[in-house]
Amino acid sequence: MSRWEPNARGRLEQAALELYGERGFEQTTVADIAQRAGLTERTFFRHYADKREVLFGGAASLQEALVSTLAAAPAAAAPIDAVAAALGTAADLFGERHAFARRRHRVIVANADLRERELIKLADLSAALADGLRARGVADPAASLAAEAGVAVFKVAFERWIEESGERDVAEVIRESLAELKVVMAGG
Amino acid sequence: MSRWEPNARGRLEQAALELYGERGFEQTTVADIAQRAGLTERTFFRHYADKREVLFGGAASLQEALVSTLAAAPAAAAPIDAVAAALGTAADLFGERHAFARRRHRVIVANADLRERELIKLADLSAALADGLRARGVADPAASLAAEAGVAVFKVAFERWIEESGERDVAEVIRESLAELKVVMAGG
Numbered sequence: 001m002s003r004w005e006p007n008a009r010g011r012l013e014q015a016a017l018e019l020y021g022e023r024g025f026e027q028t029t030v031a032d033i034a035q036r037a038g039l040t041e042r043t044f045f046r047h048y049a050d051k052r053e054v055l056f057g058g059a060a061s062l063q064e065a066l067v068s069t070l071a072a073a074p075a076a077a078a079p080i081d082a083v084a085a086a087l088g089t090a091a092d093l094f095g096e097r098h099a100f101a102r103r104r105h106r107v108i109v110a111n112a113d114l115r116e117r118e119l120i121k122l123a124d125l126s127a128a129l130a131d132g133l134r135a136r137g138v139a140d141p142a143a144s145l146a147a148e149a150g151v152a153v154f155k156v157a158f159e160r161w162i163e164e165s166g167e168r169d170v171a172e173v174i175r176e177s178l179a180e181l182k183v184v185m186a187g188g
Numbered sequence: 189m190s191r192w193e194p195n196a197r198g199r200l201e202q203a204a205l206e207l208y209g210e211r212g213f214e215q216t217t218v219a220d221i222a223q224r225a226g227l228t229e230r231t232f233f234r235h236y237a238d239k240r241e242v243l244f245g246g247a248a249s250l251q252e253a254l255v256s257t258l259a260a261a262p263a264a265a266a267p268i269d270a271v272a273a274a275l276g277t278a279a280d281l282f283g284e285r286h287a288f289a290r291r292r293h294r295v296i297v298a299n300a301d302l303r304e305r306e307l308i309k310l311a312d313l314s315a316a317l318a319d320g321l322r323a324r325g326v327a328d329p330a331a332s333l334a335a336e337a338g339v340a341v342f343k344v345a346f347e348r349w350i351e352e353s354g355e356r357d358v359a360e361v362i363r364e365s366l367a368e369l370k371v372v373m374a375g376g
Contacts, residue, residue: 144347
């Protein structure tokens with residue numbers, strides 16, 4: 001096996017997802033994942049801290065994309081609209097991977113450890129969005145509330161998109177859910 | 189030691205909180221907690237599944253209180269107002285325990301495992317509120333969105349209340365945060 005492993009991260013993620021689906025998360029070891037991917041355990045740990053993390057390799061780039069889009073929103077944009085613009089960028093990261101996203105989501109909801117890991121990633125995302133809003137001059141608690149509401153919309157919209165056929169853009173489902181939350185908050 | 193242990197749950201919770209604050213969560217064992225509480229490990233496991241759970245003994249009664257208040261809200265109440273009424277009941281459960289809630293919160297935010305456990309309790313709370321709204325005839329995604337927004341308000345308000353002097357009622361901070369989120373969602 002050569003020391004340079006093309007797309008090692010993607011292969012490990014794919015192998016983990018297959019095995020968690022087939023045998024369950026608890027019944028799968030890092031050694032199993034590495035073997036299925038045709039890589040070594042050592043390579044696994046070069047890329048991921050543990051067997052939960054392998055399903056969240058995209059979290060950092062998602063957060064980066066959201067935060068930089070938030071920073072680039074027009075200065076006059078209301079906080080929730082700046083957050084909405086940021087959420088729209090999520091579309092670019094998931095748009096082409098509906099089947100993968102659905103399989104991944106089903107594996108996660110079936111296991112409490114994976115659900116917890118997903119929730120802490122979403123909480124980190126919310127904290128990063130709140131920081132981004134504060135950097136735009138938004139005071140607290142509006143910054144925290146807009147960030148939390150944004151992540152709530154993201155979560156609900158993403159789950160709806162997962163259950164759909166995949167023909168719609170995730171960005172469209174996010175816009176729709178945001179509009180719906182505005183109605184809900186207006187007491188409608 | 190008698191077999192009937194008065195307030196075993198409360199004593200174990202108090203002992204765990206002290207030890208996590210003094211030594212850290214990782215450095216504390218169930219045996220340490222039981223010893224500090226003057227109880228046995230066996231008694232610990234009769235009350236709590238693990239050393240994370242000991243800080244979340246109130247989660248079930250909080251959820252029960254929220255869900256039953258939600259069910260009792262006037263039929264004509266808008267979903268977000270029914271959720272707001274439910275959140276108000278949280279005041280009764282935390283109102284007298286500001287110093288305790290603050291200590292507990294600081295221990296939780298200092299440890300990723302405890303943060304994850306807290307996030308899954310909040311996610312369960314959101315799912316229970318969404319179910320309660322569906323039982324009131326609220327359609328999806330409005331039910332999920334109102335529940336998520338409610339939990340977001342609860343989270344932000346609770347953290348604000350923790351950082352305050354404790355003179356205000358937590359219910360008042362929740363009302364204020366809900367009003368603020370309504371402004372945020374209106375694009376203000």
